Amino acid sequence: MTADERKHRIEAYLQRVEFASLEELSQHVEASVSTVRRDLSVLEAAGELRRTHGGARIVTPKTDEFAFSARDTHQLSEKELIGKACANLIGSNQSVILDAGTTVYHVARHLEEKAPQIVTNSLPVANLFASANKVEVILAGGVIYPRLGVLVGPMTVEAFSKMRADVAIMSAGGITLEGVTNSHTLLIDIQRAMLKAAQKIIFCLDHSKFGRQSVSPLCGLDMVDTIVTDNRAPHELVAALRERGVEVVVASHAHSNGEEI
Amino acid sequence: MTADERKHRIEAYLQRVEFASLEELSQHVEASVSTVRRDLSVLEAAGELRRTHGGARIVTPKTDEFAFSARDTHQLSEKELIGKACANLIGSNQSVILDAGTTVYHVARHLEEKAPQIVTNSLPVANLFASANKVEVILAGGVIYPRLGVLVGPMTVEAFSKMRADVAIMSAGGITLEGVTNSHTLLIDIQRAMLKAAQKIIFCLDHSKFGRQSVSPLCGLDMVDTIVTDNRAPHELVAALRERGVEVVVASHAHSNGEEI
DNA sequence: ATAGATTTTGGAAGTATTTGCAAGATAAAT
DNA sequence: ATTTATCTTGCAAATACTTCCAAAATCTAT
Numbered sequence: 001m002t003a004d005e006r007k008h009r010i011e012a013y014l015q016r017v018e019f020a021s022l023e024e025l026s027q028h029v030e031a032s033v034s035t036v037r038r039d040l041s042v043l044e045a046a047g048e049l050r051r052t053h054g055g056a057r058i059v060t061p062k063t064d065e066f067a068f069s070a071r072d073t074h075q076l077s078e079k080e081l082i083g084k085a086c087a088n089l090i091g092s093n094q095s096v097i098l099d100a101g102t103t104v105y106h107v108a109r110h111l112e113e114k115a116p117q118i119v120t121n122s123l124p125v126a127n128l129f130a131s132a133n134k135v136e137v138i139l140a141g142g143v144i145y146p147r148l149g150v151l152v153g154p155m156t157v158e159a160f161s162k163m164r165a166d167v168a169i170m171s172a173g174g175i176t177l178e179g180v181t182n183s184h185t186l187l188i189d190i191q192r193a194m195l196k197a198a199q200k201i202i203f204c205l206d207h208s209k210f211g212r213q214s215v216s217p218l219c220g221l222d223m224v225d226t227i228v229t230d231n232r233a234p235h236e237l238v239a240a241l242r243e244r245g246v247e248v249v250v251a252s253h254a255h256s257n258g259e260e261i
Numbered sequence: 262m263t264a265d266e267r268k269h270r271i272e273a274y275l276q277r278v279e280f281a282s283l284e285e286l287s288q289h290v291e292a293s294v295s296t297v298r299r300d301l302s303v304l305e306a307a308g309e310l311r312r313t314h315g316g317a318r319i320v321t322p323k324t325d326e327f328a329f330s331a332r333d334t335h336q337l338s339e340k341e342l343i344g345k346a347c348a349n350l351i352g353s354n355q356s357v358i359l360d361a362g363t364t365v366y367h368v369a370r371h372l373e374e375k376a377p378q379i380v381t382n383s384l385p386v387a388n389l390f391a392s393a394n395k396v397e398v399i400l401a402g403g404v405i406y407p408r409l410g411v412l413v414g415p416m417t418v419e420a421f422s423k424m425r426a427d428v429a430i431m432s433a434g435g436i437t438l439e440g441v442t443n444s445h446t447l448l449i450d451i452q453r454a455m456l457k458a459a460q461k462i463i464f465c466l467d468h469s470k471f472g473r474q475s476v477s478p479l480c481g482l483d484m485v486d487t488i489v490t491d492n493r494a495p496h497e498l499v500a501a502l503r504e505r506g507v508e509v510v511v512a513s514h515a516h517s518n519g520e521e522i
Numbered sequence: 523a524t525a526g527a528t529t530t531t532g533g534a535a536g537t538a539t540t541t542g543c544a545a546g547a548t549a550a551a552t
Numbered sequence: 553a554t555t556t557a558t559c560t561t562g563c564a565a566a567t568a569c570t571t572c573c574a575a576a577a578t579c580t581a582t
Contacts, residue, residue: 004313141402
C-alpha cells in the first residue's frame with residue numbers, strides 16, 4: 001500500500017465512523033501508530049480532519065443529515081462496543097442482512113472488511129457504504145419513513161421475501177424469555193421477512209432492551225441464534241437465555257481489544 | 262506488448278483500482294519497475310494520473326453528469342435555475358419519477374412545497390427528503406453503484422416497470438435532433454423503464470449537453486415532451502427542437518425571482 | 523538482409539524520503 | 553499529586569527515487 005493510498009483510507013474510514021482512535025486506524029491501514037500520527041498531521045494541515053487526543057475526527061461528517069444519528073453520546077460507546085463485537089461474528093464474503101436501527105448501524109461501521117454483500121432497508125447504512133467500493137450493497141426498495149430513514153411498505157417486504165442471506169443482524173425494542181418484541185408495527189412484517197431470508201439470526205440489543213416488552217411480538221427465542229449485548233445486561237436474564245440455547249455475546253472493552261486474525 | 266499498449270494498460274488498471282504500487286503495476290504489465298516509473302512520468306505529464314511515493318493514483322475518476330461531488334460548484338447557478346424552472350412545471354400532488362443525476366437533484370430541492378409523490382433511484386435525492394415529511398418518497402431497490410450513489414440492476418428496472426407516474430424528470434448525457442443519449446449503459450435500461458412508466462417526460466439538460474452525443478442512445482425526440490435548459494443553449498438547436506414539437510423551457514434569472522444560492 | 527544508428531529497457535549506485543522505534547515531554551485520568 | 557496514556561522529537565533502518573550506463577530491441581539506409 002502506498003502512503004497516498006493509506007491517507008485516503010484513513011480519510012474514508014473517518015468519513016464512515018466520524019471518530020477513530022490511533023490504535024484503530026493503525027490496525028485498519030496496517031501501519032504503525034507513528035505513521036498514522038504523521039498522516040493525521042498532514043491531513044489536518046490539509047483541513048480534512050481534526051486531531052484529538054488519542055485519535056482523530058472528521059471535520060465535515062457527511063453521514064450526519066439524519067435525526068437518526070442523534071448525539072446520545074452516553075450510550076454511544078456501548079453501541080460501539082456491541083457493533084464491534086457483532087462485526088467480529090461475521091466471516092468474510094458472507095451475505096448479511098442489516099436491519100434498520102441505531103445499534104445495527106454501529107455494526108455496519110465495522111463491517112467494511114468482512115462482508116462484500118450487504119442487504120438493507122436502512123438509508124443511513126446505505127449512505128455509509130455509498131462511497132466504499134469494497135462492499136456490494138443492495139438496498140431494498142420501499143417508501144421512506146421520514147424520521148428514521150427506513151424503507152418500509154410492501155415493496156420492502158417483497159424484496160426481502162425474494163432473498164437469501166447467510167446472516168441477519170437485527171434490532172428490536174425488547175427481549176424477554178417470551179421472545180423478541182418491537183414497537184414499530186410498520187417494521188414487523190419486514191423484519192419477519194428478514195428472519196425468514198437468513199440462515200443465522202443475530203440480535204444486537206443493548207442492556208436497556210433486556211426485560212422490556214414492546215407492543216408487537218416479533219419472534220420467539222427459538223428463532224434467535226445469537227444475541228450481542230453490553231456488560232450492563234442483567235446477568236440472570238443472560239443466563240436464562242443461554243439456558244434456552246441462545247448464544248449471548250457480551251461486548252466489553254477487554255474483548256474488543258484482544259485478538260486479531 | 263508495445264510501449265503504448267503498456268501505458269494504456271497502466272491507465273486502465275489505475276482506473277479500476279484507483280491506487281497501485283510500483284511493484285503491483287510492474288507485475289501487471291510485466292515490465293520492470295524502472296520502465297513503469299518512466300511510463301508514469303509520461304502519463305503524469307499528460308495529466309492522466311499523479312505519481313505518489315511508491316506508486317500512482319488516477320487524477321480523477323472521470324467527471325460526468327452523475328458523479329456527485331460535494332464541492333461541485335461547476336455550473337451550479339445554471340443547474341439551480343434549471344431546477345427551479347423545472348419544479349414550476351410540476352403541479353401539486355402529482356406523482357413524479359426522478360432520475361439520478363446532478364441536474365435532477367437540483368430539481369428535487371425545489372419540489373418539497375408541491376407535496377408530490379416522488380419515485381427515484383437516486384440516493385442523494387432520497388437523502389434530501391429523508392427528513393421532510395410533506396413528501397412521500399419511494400425509493401426503488403437495487404445495488405448501490407458506489408461513486409454515483411445510484412441504485413442499479415434488475416431490481417431497479419423491475420421496480421420502475423411496475424409503476425405509473427404523472428411525470429418523469431430525466432437527465433441525459435447529450436441531445437441532438439436524432440434523440441437523447443447517455444453514457445452510462447448501466448442506467449439505460451432503468452431510464453427506459455422510467456420513460457415507459459410516466460405520462461409526461463421532462464428532460465433537464467444544461468447547455469453543455471446540446472449537440473453532444475454519448476455512446477448509448479436512450480430515446481427519440483418523439484418521446485420527449487419538454488426540455489428545460491439554461492439560456493446558453495444554442496438557439497438554432499432550441500428552435501429546431503421546437504419545430505419538432507418539443508416544448509423547450511429556457512430558465513433565466515428573470516423567471517425565477519432572485520434568491521441566493 | 524545486414525550493419526549501424528536510435529530508442530527503449532533493465533539494472534546499479536548514490537541520494538532522498540519514509541517508516542517504526544525509543545526517550546523525553548505533555549496532557550488526561552484517578 | 554501521582555499514575556497512565558498520548559504526543560513530540562530524534563534517529564537508524566528500510567524503502568523509494570533519480571541519474572547514469574550497458575544491453576536489448578527497433579528503426580534506417582544501403
